[in-house]
Amino acid sequence: MNRNLRKQNFISSFDFDKRLAPYDIAGALAHVKMLSKCRIISDGDAKKIIKGLGAIADDLKRGKSLPSAEDVHYAVEKELIKRIGVVGGKMHAARSRNDQVATDLKLYLKDEIKNIVSSLLSVQRAILKVARNNIDAIMPGYTHLKQAQPILFSHHMMAYFQMFERDIKRFKNCYDNLDESPLGSAALAGTSFPIDRGISAKLMGFARVSENSIDSVSDRDFATEFIASAAILMLHTSRLAEDLIIWSSDEFDFVKIAAQFTSGSSIMPQKRNPDFLEIIRGKTGRIYGNLTSILTILKGLPLSYNRDLQEAQIPLFDTADTLKDVLAVLSEIISSLKLNHEKMEEAFKNDYILATEVADYLTKKGLPFRTAHGITKKIVEHAIKNKKNLSELKLSEYKKFSGYFKSDIHNRLNIKNVIESKKSLGGTSRLSVGKQIAKAKT
Ligand code: ARG
Numbered sequence: 001m002n003r004n005l006r007k008q009n010f011i012s013s014f015d016f017d018k019r020l021a022p023y024d025i026a027g028a029l030a031h032v033k034m035l036s037k038c039r040i041i042s043d044g045d046a047k048k049i050i051k052g053l054g055a056i057a058d059d060l061k062r063g064k065s066l067p068s069a070e071d072v073h074y075a076v077e078k079e080l081i082k083r084i085g086v087v088g089g090k091m092h093a094a095r096s097r098n099d100q101v102a103t104d105l106k107l108y109l110k111d112e113i114k115n116i117v118s119s120l121l122s123v124q125r126a127i128l129k130v131a132r133n134n135i136d137a138i139m140p141g142y143t144h145l146k147q148a149q150p151i152l153f154s155h156h157m158m159a160y161f162q163m164f165e166r167d168i169k170r171f172k173n174c175y176d177n178l179d180e181s182p183l184g185s186a187a188l189a190g191t192s193f194p195i196d197r198g199i200s201a202k203l204m205g206f207a208r209v210s211e212n213s214i215d216s217v218s219d220r221d222f223a224t225e226f227i228a229s230a231a232i233l234m235l236h237t238s239r240l241a242e243d244l245i246i247w248s249s250d251e252f253d254f255v256k257i258a259a260q261f262t263s264g265s266s267i268m269p270q271k272r273n274p275d276f277l278e279i280i281r282g283k284t285g286r287i288y289g290n291l292t293s294i295l296t297i298l299k300g301l302p303l304s305y306n307r308d309l310q311e312a313q314i315p316l317f318d319t320a321d322t323l324k325d326v327l328a329v330l331s332e333i334i335s336s337l338k339l340n341h342e343k344m345e346e347a348f349k350n351d352y353i354l355a356t357e358v359a360d361y362l363t364k365k366g367l368p369f370r371t372a373h374g375i376t377k378k379i380v381e382h383a384i385k386n387k388k389n390l391s392e393l394k395l396s397e398y399k400k401f402s403g404y405f406k407s408d409i410h411n412r413l414n415i416k417n418v419i420e421s422k423k424s425l426g427g428t429s430r431l432s433v434g435k436q437i438a439k440a441k442t
Contacts, residue, residue: 012071013070013072014071016314017072018075020105021072024072030203031183032091034195035094037199038195038196051084066078073104077089096188098186099186102185102219106206106222109175110179113175120171124161125331126332130154131153132437134154134339135152137344150348150353151428152428152433154433155428155432170233171226176207181206181210184197188303189213215303223316227287234287237280241277245281257276258332262276283322354390358372358390367404
């Protein structure tokens with residue numbers, strides 16, 4: 001490779017931006033139609049260009065590739081001129097690669113956001129299914145990874161449903177924010193041609209046109225917002241992956257990950273490792289890196305366009321590709337999850353997880369909760385010392401700690417009853433979780 005060629009490669013984006021070709025052509029078609037409507041180019045020339053662009057788009061769909069060029073915008077133009085002659089060069093009046101690339105990226109992201117939202121809906125459907133099919137499965141709920149209070153497994157899974165619900169909102173908001181056409185901003189200053197930006201915007205399906213041409217060619221907020229939304233989404237997938245990894249450990253054994261989402265060890269024949277979930281957790285770091293990358297590329301750039309902006313495409317594309325893979329794998333992992341209800345119940349090694357119920361009991365009898373908490377702490381210490389469950393302590397023992405205890409205390413010391421008593425909105429009773437599921441289904 002000679003030195004000149006290497007220099008060309010250094011600034012070329014074609015290897016990664018060629019995926020924008022369908023959007024570049026869609027933008028060019030809208031632009032040319034607008035140019036002819038506004039009498040900036042003749043109808044005859046416009047027809048030739050439109051036909052040529054259409055043929056290129058069809059060939060791309062059939063798997064043909066564009067000629068190599070510095071970037072996708074030059075490649076499309078080069079191919080068009082090769083096919084229809086110099087008249088192809090007329091399509092670049094009143095536009096620049098600067099508004100062109102911003103337009104292409106927005107069109108690309110609109111499609112990707114639709115794909116991602118639909119993948120998120122699949123993940124949510126998988127969660128709903130596993131929650132509904134195991135609505136009665138009980139398990140310890142944890143804080144600090146210590147047994148805290150008993151809960152329904154379905155309640156825990158529905159927590160993730162809510163996180164993904166917020167992700168969907170974030171992506172939809174990102175879509176609405178970016179839904180304005182930069183095309184016609186030209187290099188930065190607008191143009192002296194009598195264009196109508198509304199026409200091309202409408203043809204491309206944008207909701208609005210952008211208001212300031214300098215902002216339009218400098219702005220990559222939309223890409224940053226997309227990656228930021230992706231980073232938060234990955235935070236959620238990573239936490240879910242971590243929960244599933246813990247639950248599938250030999251110690252917990254609450255769930256079995258389907259064999260196709262695990263892999264064997266090269267040395268220890270008995271092992272099936274949760275590699276797919278670990279890769280999801282690992283890729284989260286990569287998306288955070290992409291967010292740091294784009295923020296750092298953008299900071300300190302003087303207005304308006306600078307070539308640095310080209311580098312921002314790399315983390316953007318990587319983020320969209322990674323998200324789609326992660327969500328596809330995740331929804332299959334959830335769908336194929338096998339639960340071990342017995343292990344979940346066996347995880348309650350004793351009933352100290354019901355201590356809060358004892359404190360609540362005393363509070364309902366009239367004691368201030370703080371006092372009740374102090375008394376219950378002593379009762380638990382007494383139970384531990386005597387190697388007994390709370391439900392095994394006699395009423396006479398309870399009475400030694402407080403006169404408020406009556407014979408109904410033992411009814412309260414049953415894990416399933418306790419779960420059923422948490423009927424508050426959003427709580428863990430079957431009734432409350434059932435309501436969450438019913439609402440989620442709509
Ligand atoms: N490939 C370039 C990019 O992605 C296109 C815009 C080039 N503009 C320029 N003034 N050199 O940013």
